Amino acid sequence: MRKVLAVANQKGGVGKTTTVINLAASLASGELRVLVVDCDAQGNCTSGLGFDRSSSTPNLYDVLMRGIPVNDAIYPTEIASLFLLPAGRDLVGATLELGDVDRREFVLRSVLESVRNDYDVVVLDSPPSLGLLTVNVLVAADGLLIPIQCEYFAMEGLTDLLDTVERIRTAFNPGLALVGILLTLYDERLNLCQQVEEDIRAHFDGDVFNTVIPRNVRLAEAPSFGKPILLYDIKSRGAISYLNLAKELLRHETKSAGSGN
Numbered sequence: 592m593r594k595v596l597a598v599a600n601q602k603g604g605v606g607k608t609t610t611v612i613n614l615a616a617s618l619a620s621g622e623l624r625v626l627v628v629d630c631d632a633q634g635n636c637t638s639g640l641g642f643d644r645s646s647s648t649p650n651l652y653d654v655l656m657r658g659i660p661v662n663d664a665i666y667p668t669e670i671a672s673l674f675l676l677p678a679g680r681d682l683v684g685a686t687l688e689l690g691d692v693d694r695r696e697f698v699l700r701s702v703l704e705s706v707r708n709d710y711d712v713v714v715l716d717s718p719p720s721l722g723l724l725t726v727n728v729l730v731a732a733d734g735l736l737i738p739i740q741c742e743y744f745a746m747e748g749l750t751d752l753l754d755t756v757e758r759i760r761t762a763f764n765p766g767l768a769l770v771g772i773l774l775t776l777y778d779e780r781l782n783l784c785q786q787v788e789e790d791i792r793a794h795f796d797g798d799v800f801n802t803v804i805p806r807n808v809r810l811a812e813a814p815s816f817g818k819p820i821l822l823y824d825i826k827s828r829g830a831i832s833y834l835n836l837a838k839e840l841l842r843h844e845t846k847s848a849g850s851g852n
Contacts (some may be wrong), residue, residue: 595713597732603719605740606775608635611716616819617837619673623711629678636716637677641817650679699727734770741784775804802836
């Protein structure tokens with residue numbers, strides 16, 4: 592398996608970074624070599640994997656804007672086959688600076704070309720916006736996973752995101768495929784969550800993962816300790832759900848490869 596997977600949704604608070612951290616950790620636990628790239632200036636993915644966002648060590652901004660070799664900004668994590676290209680605080684300025692760069696939509700794709708074949712999966716955490724950094728993420732990716740919170744406004748903005756994806760396919764990256772929509776922060780006790788799930792599955796038939804990520808206290812606690820849920824509480828419902836998601840994703844990729852898609 593060789594894939595660059597973007598996790599994106601312009602709405603905040605939908606479990607995007609939680610999904611990047613824990614899906615990547617779950618894939619790495621299956622002995623895949625996985626690289627996480629934190630493309631969000633908030634740096635939550637970086638801190639959630641135990642790294643100091645304020646560190647002066649090379650990070651994604653240095654790679655994108657200062658020409659530092661990408662391997663000089665990749666670091667090991669507590670999981671043996673999981674690696675991180677972190678965000679730093681200066682990444683917030685990259686959107687403005689990228690505006691003056693030639694082929695600005697392809698900068699991230701270009702820097703990842705030299706390392707993408709060193710990993711089985713590269714997972715990109717995108718900003719909660721449809722700005723230039725998110726465009727770079729979508730241009731660099733082979734596949735897109737969209738996390739959606741099970742709430743009343745769950746589908747708000749999803750049309751805008753899918754329209755952006757279609758424009759990026761047409762203009763920059765015809766190979767970008769929707770890998771799936773992931774339902775997150777699910778509470779089976781709430782009728783609203785059940786109704787939202789029914790509506791999304793009806794509207795996006797076949798594009799929604801069977802695995803659903805529950806609202807889980809242990810899953811919410813893990814980032815404050817700088818650990819994926821597998822290292823924080825492997826027996827929690829959150830850990831089991833992300834392990835199941837990793838298995839489902841791998842089955843999907845195997846099936847797609849077998850069918851030639």
